[in-house]
Amino acid sequence: MRFSPLAALALLTLSTALRADPALANVYARSSVSLNGKWHYIIDPYENGFYDYRHQPFDAAAKPTGGYFLDRQPADKTELIEYNFDTSPSLTVPGDWNSQDDRLQYYEGTVWYRRRFDCPKANATDRVFVYFGAANYRADVYLNGKKLGTHIGGFTPFSYEITALVTDTGNSLVVRVDNKRYAEAVPTVNTDWWNYGGLTRDVLLVQTPATFIAAQSVQLAPGTTDHILATVQLDGPQKQQKIRLTLPDTAITAEFSTDADGAGRAEIPAANLALWSPEKPKLYSVVITAESDRTTDRIGFRTIAVRGSDILLNGRSVFLRGICLHEENPQRGGRAYSVEDARLLLGWAKELGCNFVRLAHYPHNENMARVADEIGLMLWEEVPVYWTIAWENAETLRNARTQLSDLIERDRNRASVIVWSVANETPVSEPRTRFLRTLIETARSLDGTRLVSSAMEVRTDPADSTHKIIDDPLGEFTDLTSFNQYVGWYDGLPAKTAQIRWTIKSEKPVMISEFGADALQGWHADALTRFSEEYQADLYRQTLTMLQKIPQWRGATPWILCDFRSPRRPLPNVQDGWNRKGLIGENGTKKMAFGVLREFYDRKTAEAAKP
Numbered sequence: 278m279r280f281s282p283l284a285a286l287a288l289l290t291l292s293t294a295l296r297a298d299p300a301l302a303n304v305y306a307r308s309s310v311s312l313n314g315k316w317h318y319i320i321d322p323y324e325n326g327f328y329d330y331r332h333q334p335f336d337a338a339a340k341p342t343g344g345y346f347l348d349r350q351p352a353d354k355t356e357l358i359e360y361n362f363d364t365s366p367s368l369t370v371p372g373d374w375n376s377q378d379d380r381l382q383y384y385e386g387t388v389w390y391r392r393r394f395d396c397p398k399a400n401a402t403d404r405v406f407v408y409f410g411a412a413n414y415r416a417d418v419y420l421n422g423k424k425l426g427t428h429i430g431g432f433t434p435f436s437y438e439i440t441a442l443v444t445d446t447g448n449s450l451v452v453r454v455d456n457k458r459y460a461e462a463v464p465t466v467n468t469d470w471w472n473y474g475g476l477t478r479d480v481l482l483v484q485t486p487a488t489f490i491a492a493q494s495v496q497l498a499p500g501t502t503d504h505i506l507a508t509v510q511l512d513g514p515q516k517q518q519k520i521r522l523t524l525p526d527t528a529i530t531a532e533f534s535t536d537a538d539g540a541g542r543a544e545i546p547a548a549n550l551a552l553w554s555p556e557k558p559k560l561y562s563v564v565i566t567a568e569s570d571r572t573t574d575r576i577g578f579r580t581i582a583v584r585g586s587d588i589l590l591n592g593r594s595v596f597l598r599g600i601c602l603h604e605e606n607p608q609r610g611g612r613a614y615s616v617e618d619a620r621l622l623l624g625w626a627k628e629l630g631c632n633f634v635r636l637a638h639y640p641h642n643e644n645m646a647r648v649a650d651e652i653g654l655m656l657w658e659e660v661p662v663y664w665t666i667a668w669e670n671a672e673t674l675r676n677a678r679t680q681l682s683d684l685i686e687r688d689r690n691r692a693s694v695i696v697w698s699v700a701n702e703t704p705v706s707e708p709r710t711r712f713l714r715t716l717i718e719t720a721r722s723l724d725g726t727r728l729v730s731s732a733m734e735v736r737t738d739p740a741d742s743t744h745k746i747i748d749d750p751l752g753e754f755t756d757l758t759s760f761n762q763y764v765g766w767y768d769g770l771p772a773k774t775a776q777i778r779w780t781i782k783s784e785k786p787v788m789i790s791e792f793g794a795d796a797l798q799g800w801h802a803d804a805l806t807r808f809s810e811e812y813q814a815d816l817y818r819q820t821l822t823m824l825q826k827i828p829q830w831r832g833a834t835p836w837i838l839c840d841f842r843s844p845r846r847p848l849p850n851v852q853d854g855w856n857r858k859g860l861i862g863e864n865g866t867k868k869m870a871f872g873v874l875r876e877f878y879d880r881k882t883a884e885a886a887k888p
């Protein structure tokens with residue numbers, strides 16, 4: 278498809294009318310058309326799509342024979358001329374490109390996606406948005422040749438309003454996705470997971486009324502279990518509206534108004550709510566009706582707090598029987614994205630006896646939190662501030678804050694989410710602590726009702742390798758003392774666990790955010806042979822014994838539920854590109870250590886059930 282210069286001019290005029298895009302929270306409750314499915318793609322490692330045509334005599338009438346699409350304004354890249362996508366092959370969206378095309382397994386660079394669609398409007402005044410669940414890492418989005426914007430960050434949702442650009446038929450949506458790694462990016466160049474590229478989550482065409490409910494929060498009012506605090510944000514010309522909120526299964530109902538900025542807020546008496554817990558994951562339907570729009574959601578109500586060394590769920594001390602998870606479906610291969618994937622992964626966590634899951638190391642897709650709400654699992658959600666980050670780069674901080682805020686905005690109504698984590702294993706330094714404190718403040722200012730933490734590191738006494746000290750200065754600002762420790766794997770053999778002495782000054786609850794050992798599923802040897810199932814099972818047994826000596830110990834998320842792909846793991850015939858610390862192998866078969874942890878969690882469950 279090509280645009281005449283005249284059409285391009287018309288688009289430029291329209292673009293000045295395009296406004297910043299409001300958030301599209303609770304998107305799955307909206308009327309939408311899925312743009313999932315087959316998208317044509319072109320692999321472009323040399324960025325030829327941004328070839329500067331101005332250096333060539335450009336004749337709009339001439340049909341180019343070479344090249345496929347060219348950007349006529351490389352400086353701001355606002356105009357895209359498309360050529361022959363139609364003859365290119367297609368990738369399935371959602372889905373990472375690495376597991377769909379052998380040429381792309383290790384690819385890190387640019388791929389151009391194109392999809393055509395029709396968009397008949399239900400009402401002439403409706404607004405239209407294109408919504409992306411995520412694209413890793415950078416996405417430049419063009420509709421009908423006109424640039425909509427650029428999004429940075431591989432795991433958070435974004436949308437663009439296309440009301441003024443979209444036509445009833447024959448629209449062309451082009452997305453350039455680039456998953457190159459950069460030192461100043463979040464995450465940085467160094468990680469221990471596969472850098473899956475592409476349009477990895479749902480793409481939706483969303484229609485809303487002219488003024489619509491752009492964001493809402495419906496949660497227990499802080500410090501209470503009998504009041505709901507509701508906030509609503511309208512977007513559109515008709516900012517002042519009457520809002521009605523109801524929980525149709527109850528007598529709870531409230532009316533309030535939005536102000537001149539479209540913001541509304543009400544504290545609503547809500548006696549006798551059944552509180553959400555992993556044992557009884559009660560969700561209420563919540564209906565918000567404005568004069569011009571209506572949304573529904575299913576929301577659970579619970580409290581989470583820390584008192585001394587205890588984590589209190591609905592006022593009762595709880596032990597977090599957890600496990601870590603990467604967003605990967607080991608059986609199918611590639612990134613997980615669907616409700617079915619969430620049911621598979623979280624179903625395994627349930628089978629393990631968990632009441633808690635750490636979604637490492639970046640925001641997982643929204644289905645994970647929704648399924649966790651439904652089946653009863655508490656969650657730790659995290660942003661990819663991992664290992665080393667450009668701590669002194671202001672743009673890096675802005676990027677990390679945006680990823681964190683977008684995650685909080687997306688999942689703030691999910692009862693399952695109890696912890697926002699701002700980082701993983703970041704070596705202590707002043708600039709790093711300053712950076713992470715800013716993120717902690719961001720999380721607290723957006724959501725004062727959840728715990729905030731970070732997976733910290735252990736320090737070994739230089740004079741005694743069995744003396745472990747937890748004194749990361751960041752711990753002063755987090756709600757939990759959470760740290761990763763690998764005694765018995767990266768630090769001696771499992772028997773060393775029996776000698777460990779801990780110095781943990783803080784009284785806060787200790788949450789062991791990682792421990793573990795690699796094991797190749799199906800490979801058996803004695804308990805001292807690394808990579809055998811026996812070694813891993815023994816490490817689990819001995820580590821659990823060691824941790825019970827920590828008086829403030831209130832939970833663990835061992836590393837990790839399933840084996841996952843990682844380019845850092847090349848050991849032939851053992852790793853073959855997989856991190857083998859899963860309790861479940863790459864084919865979905867459970868290893869011996871799965872049983873060890875399940876037994877321990879069953880005991881913990883039985884203890885908790887005692888009056």
Ligand code: GCB
Nearest residue numbers: 469701702761791836856858
């Ligand atoms: C860690 C990291 C995790 C790694 C794991 C390992 O400490 O937090 O991302 O995958 O160790 O297997 O070494």
